[in-house]
Structure formats: structure tokens, C-alpha cells
Amino acid sequence: GENVEQHPSTLSVQEGDSAVIKCTYSDSASNYFPWYKQELGKRPQLIIDIRSNVGEKKDQRIAVTLNKTAKHFSLHITETQPEDSAVYFCAAIGNQFYFGTGTSLTVIP
């Protein structure tokens, strides 16, 4: 069925390094791709999103890229900090709403 695959499921990086999380979707009707950050015990929070008419979007240390042809989109976090440690979820939205399986990111001080 329709879903969003997210990789990796866990990721550990040294503070200051970059982290990349990738998602692949299958529903060609998807045209909006948000990313959520969920800290332990808290609700998912929207951190950045990208529309299908844009290939890349950046907000300070966070960037998202979208390849509609390949149905791939990615989250890039540069200069990681310990407070970036959380679970990150991607989503693909069109006629349906699909969540990725999540990536647990740990930034090691």
C-alpha cells in the first residue's frame, strides 16, 4: 500500500557534524512534505516543510530537498547541537496523509 519509507531509523553524530535523514514516498499525488521533531515526552512539532514546486528550502541550520521525479526528500541538519537530539518524522501529503517511521537522532557532545 501507500506509505513513506524513512532511513535511517537511528542516527548518531558528533556535535558539529551534519545529519541527513531520507524519505521515499510512492503516492504521486503527494505535494507537501513536512518534517516533525519530537522530543522525548513531547508532541511532534513542525520544523520545516517543502512544497512540490520547490526543490530546496533552508532555515538556518536546517534544509530540506525534494526530488519529485525520484519521489525522494531529505532533511539536512548542519552544525548539529545536543538539543537537536530527538525523533524526526517525515510526512507526505496529497489526497492522503502519510507519516514516515521516524529517525532517532542522537548528537554526542
Added chain:
Amino acid sequence: SAVISQKPSRDICQRGTSLTIQCQVDSQVTMMFWYRQQPGQSLTLIATANQGSEATYESGFVIDKFPISRPNLTFSTLTVSNMSPEDSSIYLCSVRRGSYNEQFFGPGTRLTVL
């Protein structure tokens, strides 16, 4: 964004009992959504609550187990009925706003069933 509150924030319940979770939104929305998030897992949509009509349930979820009310455009409840330990989870309500259906979540209700 949206301001969403949920009550209770957490509860510990006995097997066989029921718990009703309330969700309040700061402004009117057509649809409200209920999700379940089991430990270490992603978000699973339980049902969509529409004001003035029956809720729409996703595969694997039934009204008898998860009855939903939607009495007005800012409020909804989800009841977890006849609970078992497998129902232990975080339950989140959610709304979507904006031209691209940006989704916002309530703080969640952490349910533990003994």
C-alpha cells in the same frame, strides 16, 4: 499554528475500564484527527472526527473500541473502551490548517493500562 489542549495528560487505568480523552482547539476546524503512538513507533491515524457526522475510522480501528464525539467545531473526545495492556500508548489529537494542510498536534495523553 494552532493551540490544542488535551485532558488528561496521562492516566493509569485498570484492565477492562474505559477512558475518555478530551481535545480542545483554539478556533473552529472542520476535521479533527486522533492518532495513536505506541512506544518507539510512528503515528497511526485512528479516526477522523467531523462535526455533525459519524467519525471515519482507519483500518484496524472500530467504533465500539474507540467511540468518538464531535459536538462542535472546537472540541472532540476519544474513548478507549474495555482497555487492555495493549492499549497502553500515547493518544494525540490533531488538526490541519492552511492551504497545504499543515498539521498540528495536541500535547498527547499517555495511557498506561495495568
